[in-house]
Amino acid sequence: MSGTQNKKIFFQIVFSPWLDVAALAAWGMMMLKYWLTGKLYLLIHPNYFWLVVMAGLAFLALSALKAKEIIRQNRQGVKITQLANNEHLSMFPPGFGSGLLLVTALLGLLITPQVFSSQTALERGVTDVIISPRLQRQSFRARTRPEERSLIDWVRTLSVYPEPETYRGQKVKVQGFVIHPPSLPEQYLIIARFIVTCCAADAYPVGLPVKLPQSRTAYPADTWLEIEGQMGVEVLADKRQLVIEASSLKPIPKPPNPYDY
Numbered sequence: 627m628s629g630t631q632n633k634k635i636f637f638q639i640v641f642s643p644w645l646d647v648a649a650l651a652a653w654g655m656m657m658l659k660y661w662l663t664g665k666l667y668l669l670i671h672p673n674y675f676w677l678v679v680m681a682g683l684a685f686l687a688l689s690a691l692k693a694k695e696i697i698r699q700n701r702q703g704v705k706i707t708q709l710a711n712n713e714h715l716s717m718f719p720p721g722f723g724s725g726l727l728l729v730t731a732l733l734g735l736l737i738t739p740q741v742f743s744s745q746t747a748l749e750r751g752v753t754d755v756i757i758s759p760r761l762q763r764q765s766f767r768a769r770t771r772p773e774e775r776s777l778i779d780w781v782r783t784l785s786v787y788p789e790p791e792t793y794r795g796q797k798v799k800v801q802g803f804v805i806h807p808p809s810l811p812e813q814y815l816i817i818a819r820f821i822v823t824c825c826a827a828d829a830y831p832v833g834l835p836v837k838l839p840q841s842r843t844a845y846p847a848d849t850w851l852e853i854e855g856q857m858g859v860e861v862l863a864d865k866r867q868l869v870i871e872a873s874s875l876k877p878i879p880k881p882p883n884p885y886d887y
């Protein structure tokens with residue numbers, strides 16, 4: 627048996643199995659870390675949190691079982707010739723797949739997921755989904771006071787009853803992040819939120835135009851605001867639209883969970 631082959635088999639005996647253990651453990655820890663720190667809200671819908679938690683615990687359990695099996699085999703003694711006879715052809719060196727998984731998990735542990743920005747909203751077409759056809763329609767609740775509706779409540783209400791004049795003069799108090807669409811005049815911005823239906827990959831923005839008492843340059847893009855005022859109707863982009871006529875704009879911290887569902 628050549629020296630190169632001996633080194634390869636030694637790697638398979640000593641290093642590669644423990645690389646599998648490390649990869650499984652790292653993925654389990656990454657999933658549980660995202661759950662415990664609340665970062666999982668930035669990645670998937672809360673309805674699926676239990677799947678991530680179960681998968682994380684399963685990976686940790688598998689890594690423990692794998693480690694126990696490796697220790698058992700080492701105590702019994704593993705013959706190099708037996709591994710050589712069981713060796714199979716592979717395009718990649720031993721441990722390549724496990725190493726790649728381990729590096730990916732370590733990057734996930736070190737890098738914090740980022741919240742989608744206003745630029746992402748523009749790229750995904752916020753001006754086309756101010757009232758999104760993808761938004762799940764919900765029945766209108768007449769007993770809900772207008773000033774108690776969230777931004778998503780307003781958009782859902784408009785998806786059922788889209789006539790803007792219905793809401794003229796109603797009080798409004800909503801929170802969201804600022805978008806500066808180039809198609810709107812300088813006195814307007816859009817207050818928006820991202821909605822997640824399954825995971826961050828399918829997140830889409832919804833929002834409402836806001837008429838400001840001054841130029842929108844005073845409110846940079848991606849700033850989170852709490853806006854109070856009343857509803858009005860304006861013609862924007864050759865279309866009658868419901869707009870928030872703002873009387874108060876207050877900067878607020880970015881919420882721990884910036885998405886809606």
